Amino acid sequence: MDQTTTLSKLDQLKRMTVVVADTGEFELVKQYTPEDATTNPSLILKASQQPQYAGLTDQAIRWARAQGDQERFMDNAVDKLSVSFGCELLKLIPGRVSTEVDARLSFDRDATIRRARRLIELYEQQGIARERILIKIASTWEGIRAGEVLEAEGIHCNLTLLFSFVQAVACAAAGITLVSPFVGRILDWHKQQSGRDSYPANEDPGVLSVRRIYDYFKKFDHPTIVMGASFRNLGEIEALAGCDRLTISPALLNELAGQHDPLPRALSAEHARQADIEQLEIDETRFRWLLNEDAMATEKLAEGIRLFSRDLEKLERAIDGKMVE
Template sequence: MSATLYSPLSSGIYSSSSFQEKKLRIAVGSAKPNLIFKPQRLFSSIRAASNFSSSLDTGLSTELDAVTSYSEIVPDTVVFDDFERFPPTAATVSSSLILGICSLPDTKFRSAVDTALADSECYGFEKSDDRMSCFFNKALVNVGGDLAKLVPGRVSTEVDARLAYDTHGIVRKVHDLLKLYHGIGVPPERLLFKIPSTWQGIEASRLLESEGIQTHMTFVYSFCQAAAAAQAGASVIQIFVGRLRDWARNHSGDSEVETALRRGEDPGLALVTKAYNYIHKYGYKSKLMVAAIRNKQDIFNLLGVDYIISPLKILQSLKESVTPPDEKYSLMRRLSPQSAVNYNFTNEELLKWDQYNFASSMGPAAVELLSAGMDGYVSQSKRVEDLFEKIWPPPNV
């Protein structure tokens, strides 16, 4: 089974960890030649291998060549520094990105925000909160529309994390965003909607996917989240390997994490392995995306997973590491649909997930990390609205 970024992928533009540096970040995949940017890029083709292979093809010359033959690699690069080296092919528009755009008045995306703030439809709301929410939606969609013109893949749009425990609130928000996208000519097949993996978020995914609206479930830190999202039909499920590992270094009391540690396994990698095998053994349509990669070994241990978001410094290291044909070691594909068939699950893991057994299966790692991730999203959203309150109406309008 071959999965390419032209499926397309949902990863995307991220804000830098430091806005003081005034850089925006974009997770970039690769696909067929980009029609907008010059085709000078690191990857000419990135796709998962269609057939299981146990070792490195001796015709491949670098570690990067090897890993990209097994998994889609999504470079996480700086928009304004690396357009030529890493032309973006898929993107995410988020509250963090909006903040970053507003910190860089000369960026090409700033006009999309200013246009949103000048939209007369939002003026009719008497309450400031409603008006700012309207402007926020318009800004997300305007920027998303600009990105859709620049990338051949899908644009994933962050859904307000303040709705994370409100299934119908999420569905209404996605419908509102989708209507705005329709208004600027972006078709639904070019879009994903990024939703926190609470039970209510997963239920919203189920409803939206039943309508043909593609969802991207984020903040997955436990098997029950991944399995429930797969059962809901989520298009993309994103697991943060490094964050789960960091939690395990400083905490205890999570049975899922401790089971992995007793087997001598990294808990983040173990979760990806179990989720991948579950999805492929039982025929779910979901694609598995892995983020928070810390080093090259993480990538080697995940070869075969659908998508890997990797920092540029790791990709550069892979590119510079040559693997001659007579190299004594080989890079092994760790995950494949064939190997998934032989993975054994317990009866407890093969539940039809509902709200009760989902809640009882969420360990402290998933609860804390999910909460922390959503708190970050909520904080960024509030910052956007506070900023819009200060700069509305924009100059020259």
């Protein structure tokens, strides 16, 4: 009997793809033993409301007060809390953790750079090398340009809210370490527009988007890592087996761990290098035009920034609430 058939699909996937846990909850990271982890304000808020993590919020508030800068108090508290969760996750994983820059800075290159540097400074004060951190930034033109500056300083970036090919190509040209195409949100948009309830995995628009990006990066030897994200079902994950990285929610990790059917490789660099693909040159004008021409990407990028911002505001309200207890 083939040994792979005795392994869970999760273990088979780990043999060809770096699995990243899309959670801020430490116990779940321990359970699924991913290589990397990623957090965002929504995940941090959810985890911080659990009794075993409440102390991290209290520590962040005390630290922010000690800085003596009332104007930046909330920014300091959020950044400290994000870094504290990141440090705890790094105790449990061998790889990197992604930490998000305030989404409200998505159209401000210089402010994004300053905030990213601050996050790295806070990590380094805790003895964490910058090599173990990915700074998560929205894939706007300004975000990509901020990432380019940060990468030149040895600060590695995860460009998120990526819905279009042009965003991916611009990130690769800027030397970004990792991009996160949002598979499920692309599917959501197409289902809504088409009126369809579902798509087969190999026709799923989100899956096809990631495959196109992966093939392009491998064809033209871009070292930028492709990390599929925002999955809606197991079929999407299986159709991207072999992708550089996949960041997966605990619910879907649990499904993968519970199934033992063979999981074939769907993506490979060898196959991509044989693909008939033209290289795309990108400047700001072309980026903005091609993004504008992609209604799905334009709408989902804007929506994603709004949602990330609302999540951050919820976290800030929770911190406010802790201060008056």
